[in-house]
Amino acid sequence: MMQMWRWMAGTLALAVPGAADAQQLRPDQTAFRALYQELVETDTSITTGSCTALADKVAVRLKAAGYADDQITSFAAPDHPKEGGLVVVLPGSSATAKPMLLLGHIDVVAAKREDWTRDPYKMVEENGYFYGSGTQDMKAMDAIWIDSMIRFKQSGYRPKRTIKLALTCGEETSTAFNGAQWLAKNKPDLIAAEFALNEGGGGRSDGNGKLVIANMHVGEKAAVNYRIEATNPGGHSSAPVRDNAIYELADALVKLRAYDFPVQLSDTTRAYFRIAGKARGDAMGQAMVAIAADPADKTAEATLNGDKSYHSMLRTTCVATLLDGGHANNALPQRAAANVNCRIFPGVSAAQVRETIATVIDDPRMTVKQTDDRGPAAVPPPLDPKIIKPAETLLAKYYPGVPLAPTMSTGATDGIYLGAIGIPVYGPPGVYGDPDGNGTHGLNERASVKAVYTGRDYLYDLVRAYAG
Template identity: 75%
Template sequence: MNWRNSLLAGAALTLLAGAGYAADGPLRPDQTAFRALYKELVETDTSITTGSCTALADKIEAHLRAAGYDDAAITRFAVPEAPKEGGLVAVLPGTSKTLKPILLLGHLDVVVAKREDWTRDPYTLIEENGYFYGRGTSDMKALDAIWIDMMIRFKKEGTRLKRTLKLALTCGEETSTAFNGANWLAQNKRDLIDAEFALNEGGGGRTDGHGKVVQMSMHVGEKAAVNYRIEATNPGGHSSAPVRDNAIYELSDALAKIRDHEFPLMLNDTTRAFFSRLGPTRNDEIGKAMTAIVANPQDKAAEATLNGDKSYHSMLRTTCVATLLDGGHANNALPQRAGANINCRIFPGVSSDEVRLELEKVIADPRMTVKQTDDRGPLAKSPPLTPAMLGPAEKLVAKYYPGVPLVPTMSTGATDGIFLEAVGIPSYGPPGTYGDPDGNGTHGLNERAIVKGVYTGRDFLTELVKDYASR
């Protein structure tokens, strides 16, 4: 990517600001302790198949108690039907009796990782060439470790914040069929997690792919994740006498249509602000397209340019993609049934029924059925982006990443913030850490986090939380 020359000086200052961090020199004592905590989190398997969030919550509780948190400050939770999916809430009281608390939210669970598919052991924290490798290093155990480390240091150091600080660590964010701790807390322990706002995943920064930070984001709102099953049925028969009327072929035709379908372009306040702020900072065709699409959403040339970046493409519309397949019942029989899971990320304000009807229209085959199978909960409510939220973050971005723009961003993924927003607790993803434009293997193979980004983000977020808690 080609960026404005004005960012080059900022990038040079950013590199200087990072001097003294792990990528450039020896760790400070506090960073050594943080790294050990981060390592423990990554190396504790919390996947839905072979891991246990409860086991990791046990370890975290031990650290909190060693720092001075007692029974009154720690609440454990789980349900009998999901004993390995438990979590905890910890509270650090503030000095104000009138200011509402701040909630630090993090999920402990990770996407399943198969050792045979990875270059390295996914449940061993490995540091190589400026990256931390391991499942959860990016999503989201770096931020979990930052939140936990912050609570421990504030307690040990006797830090007195005006606002009470709450930490909620939950399970079930990565698996729609699992027990979701954030949803359970919102529905059953609303008072325990009550807060003026929550700080959650979804924010952060982005490099140019070569180490230079070019963007910082404040996560404000998100898409809704909904799953649909499309299915073809057929009487079947003997495979020795095939016919064109075949459930697998019908499913294949339907999937090809979904692959080729583009949902209509949409903008909201957050995405308009995102493209409006970021576009002028870029001296390339994408920057021009960002500015143009805000001025005229019908600009097809600008849309085509932005669609070339998978994250911008997703930010501009609802997207649906096939994620699971099944079909047939015997090697020597014509299939009686074939189906697929379609995972959709729905643009705010669009209902799941609207998407289902559009899928039916796209498939255009009365032999196929389209049924919604699950969702992650209520449609997300975009929280307000107030000066009180944006101002402190902008000051720290200028300090840690000079010349880099801070832009409000709508997440194209899904977070547990939707459950908080549904009960009146706005959720934001703060800037601070950063990753590469390729996604750093999140949910895929060889997941990684930028070493300097983790350590710099830790210092950044510590200052940000202190600032928010003092206002």
């Protein structure tokens, strides 16, 4: 009878709204999909959403699974009531084994419905992908972490080391209340751990559903913003002159667009290009192996620059992201400025990058000022065999023959705040992406259905392997 019920539940999963072309799901996968859908369909953008609302929904699920009130800590700043988060703790059996921490940001980049093909805050499953804001970054992993904590509690699992989960807001917006930063500063004992697992890893497919390389995120760039500004006396628009703040700013940005920072390699990126390049075996793979052997190989560099992610992994990058200028339709602009967002390679200072931008622009009429940064410089964690080996062992089970390569994130994660208080942070393999980036931070963001379900099983087993 139980077997018949399970068969029926799996068959009924085909009728889940939005899952018309889904494969038959197990009952536990159906429950997971509902959780994932709730996360995606709860708007957590800084403009129209609420992380606190989603954290409250997760807390309800955790309590229903059996977590006591004193094992769940909800938090929010009084002046940022919609940007809250939570921490849940599953106690371990050992008094000596240090805890491990699962970290996930639940906020998403703001999405405009009129620009998307589908409603960004509705999870739609089509052609082997889940579509929706946050499906890839990073609500799939959030759902896996929450689902794992629920399954651990419901099954009576007692890990050797305590497992903690922190769900936070503010990772996607520099002006928001950052929950990971707040916890590191105000509640370090609550999240204290020997190590943490976070986003940034995963892997890369061939674009047709086949995983080519799995990644362990080990280190990241620093995110820093600069303001380039041109000023001018202005005047009446009926008598234009060449000395125009908007034109000067445009000229400066064209120069910056044409500039590439020099190639740099770290131990992590050198290993990545060597291992991932060998796995590919094509012209791009040959260039990856060549650059790992000789960073001065210009032919290899030119090939790798044709891939936007590899181009970024090789150097510091700076790009214009915001513009403002002028004050009236019929007046010459007195001011024009651009925000330039830089992702700085480890070991390079923000001051050095500011000087480089000023040198590239080469215009004394312009000012270049650092406006902010995301916090402390990232502390690259060690390539610890206790972290790497279990991930490799499970990878061989789920994806035989696929190599694991350490990788440096070209973006930035909340791991920097944990590293600053002595918690090394790793991004494990699991939910991999396609070469085009899956629309992350852009239009029609999507996550591979296969990657999500297999990643769920993989990461559940990996957490158990680490926890003992």
